[in-house]
Amino acid sequence: MGAINGRGLWTLYVKEVRRFMNVFSQTLLAPMVTTLLFLAVFALALGGAGRQAGGVDYILFLAPGLIMMSMVQNAFANTSSSILIAKVQGNIVDLLMPPLSPAELVIGIAGGGVTRGVVVGLVVALGMSMFVPLSIHNFGFIAWHAVNASLMLALLGLIGGIWAEKFDHMAAVTNFIITPFSFLSGTFYSIERLPENVRFIAHLNPFFYMIDGFRYGFIGHADGSLAAGFFLMLAVNIVLGFVAHRMIATGYRLKA
Numbered sequence: 383m384g385a386i387n388g389r390g391l392w393t394l395y396v397k398e399v400r401r402f403m404n405v406f407s408q409t410l411l412a413p414m415v416t417t418l419l420f421l422a423v424f425a426l427a428l429g430g431a432g433r434q435a436g437g438v439d440y441i442l443f444l445a446p447g448l449i450m451m452s453m454v455q456n457a458f459a460n461t462s463s464s465i466l467i468a469k470v471q472g473n474i475v476d477l478l479m480p481p482l483s484p485a486e487l488v489i490g491i492a493g494g495g496v497t498r499g500v501v502v503g504l505v506v507a508l509g510m511s512m513f514v515p516l517s518i519h520n521f522g523f524i525a526w527h528a529v530n531a532s533l534m535l536a537l538l539g540l541i542g543g544i545w546a547e548k549f550d551h552m553a554a555v556t557n558f559i560i561t562p563f564s565f566l567s568g569t570f571y572s573i574e575r576l577p578e579n580v581r582f583i584a585h586l587n588p589f590f591y592m593i594d595g596f597r598y599g600f601i602g603h604a605d606g607s608l609a610a611g612f613f614l615m616l617a618v619n620i621v622l623g624f625v626a627h628r629m630i631a632t633g634y635r636l637k638a
Contacts (some may be wrong), residue, residue, distance in 0.1 A: 387481055387483070390481060391489060391490050393491045394477075394490030394491065394494075395487070395489075395490045398453060398460065398461075398490065398494020398613065399494050399622045401460070402456075402460055402494075407473055409456065409460075409498065410501065410503070410505050411505070413452045413502050413505070413506060414452075414505050414506045414508075416508045417448050417449070417452045417509075417510065418506075418513070418597060419512065420464070421441070421444065421446055421510065424444055425441040425444055430568075433552060435572045438601050442514065442600070442601055442605075443572070444570065444590060445514045445516060446593075446596055446597040446600045446601070447569035447570065448506070448569065448597075449510065450527070450528070450531060450569070450593050450594075450596045451504070452502055452503065453502055453506075453531065454499060454531050454535040454592065455560065457495040457500040457532040457536040458495070458499075458535040458536065458539035458556075458611055459496040459539065460494055460495040460498040460499075460536065461491055461492060461536045461537075461539035461543060461590060462506065462539035462540070462543040462546070462618060463471060463539075463543070463552075464491060464494070464495075465491070465539075465540060465543030466543040466546050466549065468611075469546075469547070469635075470548070470549075479635075482524055484627050487615075487629050487630050489537075489541065491538040491550065492533060492537055492540055493536075494536075495532065495535070495536025495539060496532040496536050497542070499528070499531075499532030499535065499536065500529065500532055502631055503532075503573060505592040505638060514553055517596060517601075518599065518600060518601070519598070519599060519601060521599065522596065522597050523595055523596070524600065525599075526612075527593070527599065527615075528596065530592070530615045530616070530619060531587050531592035531596065533619050534588070534592065534618055534619055535560075537619065538539055538622060540558075541622065541629065542555040544626070544630070544635055544636060545634075551589060563587055563588075565588045565620065566589075567587055567589035567592075567593045567603060568594065569593055570586060570589050573606075574603055574605055587607060590606065591606060591610070591614050591615055592611070592615060594606050594611055595612070595615075603629055
């Protein structure tokens with residue numbers, strides 16, 4: 383098989399993709415409906431019409447952030463559920479026994495999460511385009527942040543799934559890490575309107591940079607440093623990838 387078990391890696395990746403494609407009504411259509419409801423609440427019910435943020439209409443400012451949050455939440459859900467369900471059902475051995483290295487396991491499982499995140503983003507953007515006049519300012523920023531943000535949350539979901547021993551543990555990760563970071567990321571508002579000391583704290587949130595760079599790709603406006611966001615996301619993904627690799631290599635909470 384050489385240095386890389388290409389067939390095994392591809393099989394694992396396809397298996398992860400089929401997990402969410404087989405129930406597309408839950409994994410693809412449901413996020414689109416939920417995101418459109420968020421759009422309706424924040425842009426219409428709260429008087430979004432006529433307001434501006436980032437130099438554009440509020441609805442154009444809001445839409446990219448909602449798309450991104452739907453992407454990363456689904457990337458996280460895909461990897462975390464894959465590992466945790468396998469552990470709870472006792473079939474984690476099906477992942478550990480095949481001749482796949484820890485790096486191949488990380489790539490295959492995280493790759494499935496990234497794919498789900500990107501596909502959800504495309505579906506949500508398609509549905510949103512019927513109500514919001516989305517335009518593309520820089521496709522490169524959109525693609526780069528979509529893939530790397532999905533990878534960040536896919537790796538975080540993989541780490542969380544390995545660490546968790548029951549679904550309550552996974553819910554704690556979602557409630558105390560994912561949700562607060564998401565709502566404090568500038569998705570629903572421009573951090574330029576925050577006080578200086580609070581704005582500094584917002585700049586420490588990696589979720590802010592994934593939102594900010596992704597939004598820049600659509601509207602051409604960024605609240606923070608695009609270069610800082612680029613390198614921060616890259617660094618976070620490297621660290622998370624190393625942690626996930628180490629946890630699998632040592633069998634942490636995977637092997638009796």
